[in-house]
Amino acid sequence: MKITRNTPEQLILADNPWFIGISLILFILVFVGAGLGAASTGGENLWFGLFFALAGGGMGFAAFCLFVRRVQVILDRPGGSIVIRRQSVFGYSQVEHRLADLSHAEVESTTSRREGRTRTLYRPVLVLDSGMSAGRHPVVEAYTNGGGPQRLSDAINAWLPAESPAKVDSGSQSA
Structure with missing residues (x-):
């Protein structure tokens, strides 16, 4: 999965499995x-x-x-929404959540043991802490090894605090 757009207004993640x-x-x-x-x-x-x-x-x-499944995740600040689109041979689905309900992104892991070896695989998930969709929502269904899930999670978490310029930090000030 790649970051295809990263602006203060939108963060778009896309997975187009062309090679496969x-x-x-x-x-x-x-x-x-x-x-x-x-x-x-x-x-x-x-x-x-x-x-x-x-x-x-x-x-x-x-x-x-x-x-072969195409996945696109759109975090849209002006629209206040998160859109997760999935497309495969069997059809198209779209799920929409409120951006205000998104707390952060995490990396979920699963571990398997076979023949005395342990293997850990990862996938990025969106954590919604309020609203009707509260819970953990995987960005992609499949787990993978490597740094991709952590990179996507870090990009989402870095994009989230970038609030609109109208919001002012009211922290302590010194004169």
């Missing part, structure tokens, strides 16, 4: 092409080629449906 999508399309085309090529020779290769094309293309299509 293009790779899976190429995977599908290779299997379907090889299968149809084998099927076109006829004889015993007909059924093997059709099975190869359907099984390989089907697995590639299933992986495409599972892994």
Whole structure:
């Protein structure tokens, strides 16, 4: 996920999985092409080629449906809203929250143990402390390793205090 806009008015985070999508399309085309090529020779290769094309293309299509999802998060100060948009092969969804309800962003983690090794994965979440949507709302569904979730969480938290110029700090002053 990347920061595509960071202005005092808007913070936009977007995840467009181009590499995975293009790779899976190429995977599908290779299997379907090889299968149809084998099927076109006829004889015993007909059924093997059709099975190869359907099984390989089907697995590639299933992986495409599972892994290729576009996510966009818009934090809009003038509109006072947070919009989370998700789009996949199965459809489009949009959830809207009030920006005033957003307390901060955190990094959520999950740990798995396998064969004596421990692996920790992370994802950024928005913490809404009031309103009808109070709770933790993941920015993305999948967990990942690396510094991306922390970077996004830090960017959201850095953007939040940037209030409009009309708000004045009323802290102690000395003469």
